[in-house]
Amino acid sequence: MVHTVLGPVDPAGLGLCDAHDHLFLRSEQLPGQELDDPAAAEAELRAFAALGGGALVQWTPYGMGRRIPDLIALSRATGVHLVAATGLHQAAHYPPGRLRGLDLAALFTAELTGPAGPSGPGGPGRAGLIKVAGGYHGLDAHARRTLTAAAEAHRATGAPIAVHHELGTAAGDVLDLLCDRLGVPPRRVLLGHLNRFPDLRMQREAAASGAYLVLDGPSRAHHATDHHLLDTLVALTEAGHGGQLLLGGDTTTAAARGNPGPAYLLSGLRPRLVRALGERAADGILRANPARAFAW
Template sequence: MIRTVLGDVDRLGVTNSHDHLFFASKALPGQELDDVGAALVELQRFCRAGGRAVVQWTPYGLNRRLDALPDLSRRSGVSIVAATGFHQVQHYSADFVAESLPRLEELFVNDIRHHRAGLVKIAGGFHGLDAHAVRTMEAAAAAHHETGAPVSVHLELGTGALDVLDLLCGRLEMPPERVILGHLNRFPDVWAQRRAAEAGAWLALDGPSRANHATDWMMPTLLVDLADAGFAGQLLVGGDTTTAGARGMPGMAYLLKRLRPRLEAELAEQVFVVNPGRAFDAF
């Protein structure tokens, strides 16, 4: 079963596997997503384009608006998978970090069991893992082992995928098929992508989201090349609209209106329907 904000379901349908309806960070002042009406319009546009589910990766403490998500799902007809988890340290106040870090496992498990979170979102660093990243990954792996929830990872500028897998699937003994690596298209290192795929992890290519993500135009080619290399069953696609300036430009519907037609029908069905149903199926 897949845990949505309205309860567990056995399928998602056409899915945007990484996006944000709500988001607010100390590191991005003035770029908050906190407009329920705008979120509803975005979901309705996605639904009219054929979308049936959105996975919101906004973690604990960054205005994920768990209170608003159920009503938005009902009104739009789009299933929403919500996240728990913890982002990079710069997104929070020092007091919030100090108060939260010692009890992350408890927070994550509570969100999954009592607040219908369907995944744990954490983050790596640029080409490596700092102490904060290691701590959050330890907590995420513990929550996975207790609940079965998948763990999604923000890779900073698409880097550090193999370091993440070494920790999560090595010392922390997570099965790689429960790990979702995000932003791989932002650092299109084919060698690293294929090593991550060979390890058994999910590869999430998410964009276009912001105008300054210069690798967005490569995403369709990366999808096709990875599929041709035998990894079609491990690919996910999302929009990752994270700021107010990005909302609606091009918006979630872009994935279905402009990206999906560039893929062969079989691959499109795989990355938009079949794979999300497997990646987020853990309960």
């Protein structure tokens, strides 16, 4: 099943999916740019749903303003399936001392098997994936600690592990640690942001591992490689990796909200995908692939 904030959903019913986005986000690195407006989030979800959008996966991890009760309310109000994340981002996104003493594997596992955040004991709000992060062209001690905890939580639950790659780098380091050393099956790993480092050879090597590639954009917060996105999707599909590709908007700042927003995946990108690859391939990237990737 795909584990949404309202409960388990048959993957076949997930619908067209924004596989990586943020309705709510707070970071020490982005002061004054908090995503914390439920009304604005609802407007984006309603615009997405009006175009046929069925699901949105929020990659905001523990301690970064996930607002689980608001996700629950928004899913009920709009009918859009929402998947929440447990896990941790890079250490720089947290106040000093915030993470000291945490048993990360126990925390991640608890949020995958029961409510995440203050949604009430026994109620809805369960996390549906583990979000962690690498560093720029490598892994620091914090990244190794969180990836190791994510692998332990995966072994306890089967949940997928979604990885932020800083400027699209260090995919090889992440796969080496998670899959080769810690035994996580590559098909349970989602590699985010690889289009931000538009090295097609690297992207093909990452896809050859069997992992999913989650390509994000366009978003005003992350626009540098928007012009490569369609070419990247076409090249990877033609290389035989169409079944491993997912798309998300990844809006991370208040200034970028609505610019262009989740609806653009369906109003702008989907028609171009259909023209370039055909209806079946476009539907696979936006519907069938996320249904497999997020089910556990």
